[in-house]
Amino acid sequence: MSTIANKSDLHEQMVTWRHHLHQHPELSFKEKMTSDFIASVLQSHDIEIHRGLAVTGIIATVHGQRDGNVIGLRADMDALPIQELNDFSYKSVHDGKMHACGHDGHSTMLLGAAIYLKENNDFSGTVHFIFQPAEEGGGGGRVMLEEGIFDKFPCQAVYGMHNFPGIAEGQFAVHETAVMAANETLNINIKGKGGHAAMPDKCIDPVVVGAQIISALQSVVARNVAPLNSAVVSITMVNAGTVSNVVPDDMQLTGSLRYFSKQVGDEVKEKIKNIVEGVSQSMGASATFESVPNYPATINTPKHAEVCANAAAMVVGENNVLRNEQPTMGSEDFAFLLNASEGAYIWIGNGLVPEDSPKGGCLLHNTKYDFNDEILPIGASYWIQLVQNILQ
Numbered sequence: 258m259s260t261i262a263n264k265s266d267l268h269e270q271m272v273t274w275r276h277h278l279h280q281h282p283e284l285s286f287k288e289k290m291t292s293d294f295i296a297s298v299l300q301s302h303d304i305e306i307h308r309g310l311a312v313t314g315i316i317a318t319v320h321g322q323r324d325g326n327v328i329g330l331r332a333d334m335d336a337l338p339i340q341e342l343n344d345f346s347y348k349s350v351h352d353g354k355m356h357a358c359g360h361d362g363h364s365t366m367l368l369g370a371a372i373y374l375k376e377n378n379d380f381s382g383t384v385h386f387i388f389q390p391a392e393e394g395g396g397g398g399r400v401m402l403e404e405g406i407f408d409k410f411p412c413q414a415v416y417g418m419h420n421f422p423g424i425a426e427g428q429f430a431v432h433e434t435a436v437m438a439a440n441e442t443l444n445i446n447i448k449g450k451g452g453h454a455a456m457p458d459k460c461i462d463p464v465v466v467g468a469q470i471i472s473a474l475q476s477v478v479a480r481n482v483a484p485l486n487s488a489v490v491s492i493t494m495v496n497a498g499t500v501s502n503v504v505p506d507d508m509q510l511t512g513s514l515r516y517f518s519k520q521v522g523d524e525v526k527e528k529i530k531n532i533v534e535g536v537s538q539s540m541g542a543s544a545t546f547e548s549v550p551n552y553p554a555t556i557n558t559p560k561h562a563e564v565c566a567n568a569a570a571m572v573v574g575e576n577n578v579l580r581n582e583q584p585t586m587g588s589e590d591f592a593f594l595l596n597a598s599e600g601a602y603i604w605i606g607n608g609l610v611p612e613d614s615p616k617g618g619c620l621l622h623n624t625k626y627d628f629n630d631e632i633l634p635i636g637a638s639y640w641i642q643l644v645q646n647i648l649q
């Protein structure tokens with residue numbers, strides 16, 4: 258494949274940067290060395306940067322030769338609290354931390370594109386390269402928004418990209434609208450009446466109430482959500498009791514709710530509330546329910562998805578742009594930026610499964626995952642092509 262970034266010597270440089278970042282992973286909002294490293298590479302190429310948004314965020318700005326529109330391109334920078342089990346030379350040297358989601362590769366591709374476009378700025382307008390902290394649950398995108406990213410750096414549209422194991426190296430997937438789901442945390446607190454385990458008739462056992470609630474919740478998606486809509490309700494944490502001969506006073510259930518459409522999400526929450534209150538009441542207990550929003554759904558603007566698909570096709574060929582991939586019920590904090598601006602978020606193939614494939618097929622968040630260096634020039638070239646197409 259003859260990509261733009263391959264024609265220069267960028268590929269080799271990007272591999273070096275990527276391995277450095279992989280070796281030094283940092284968790285959400287603590288990407289200090291990562292941010293310093295990215296800033297120093299940008300500054301060594303005379304690229305203007307703004308630091309400090311959302312603690313460690315960087316906005317790098319490259320102006321074209323002529324005036325025009327302004328767009329934002331975003332990469333995430335943070336790693337995960339995972340012990341890496343890979344055994345290559347650049348494996349993590351930070352115990353218990355690992356780039357298991359490929360954000361080392363995302364930052365590197367954006368860095369490569371920024372440097373290429375600084376040296377080849379035959380375009381009209383301005384590009385803000387957004388290096389965002391804390392994608393992995395910290396909501397760095399939300400914090401950047403709250404700290405005024407689009408007031409300080411107004412953008413007509415904003416674009417994101419994530420690697421995707423299971424999609425072949427050299428392919429992209431572009432969704433016309435929904436890409437990733439909204440994500441909320443469910444908290445259910447059941448209040449019963451504790452006592453001696455040998456005298457259950459004198460107690461209101463919250464554990465039995467909780468078991469009934471968990472069972473009943475299985476019907477919410479199966480029986481209340483229209484078959485062609487999507488939602489997930491998973492109870493993932495169950496906490497009650499301290500000893501075998503005591504019926505506890507209360508029980509906590511925690512879980513995860515996923516959906517694409519707000520209307521579906523609202524309906525599901527209403528049903529959960531009814532079940533929690535109804536089951537508890539019928540068994541003499543009381544209960545509270547709350548759903549705490551984490552990330553909204555990542556929904557592309559169709560016209561921008563089309564612009565992204567066209568740029569990807571110019572890099573890898575129309576046949577290698579998948580347009581009918583299913584969205585996933587996973588979530589992504591780029592959704593905060595997409596809620597505040599038009600734009601689109603696409604997937605770049607990291608390599609086909611099997612999971613133990615040495616290149617790119619290992620699942621995200623796995624202890625053996627690694628970003629595929631072969632796709633660095635493909636992703637950087639996509640960013641460059643996107644800029645050249647939009648800011649002609």
Ligand SMILES: [Zn+2]
Nearest residue numbers: 358393621622
């Ligand atoms: Zn991740």
Ligand SMILES: [Zn+2]
Nearest residue numbers: 358359392419
């Ligand atoms: Zn990720």
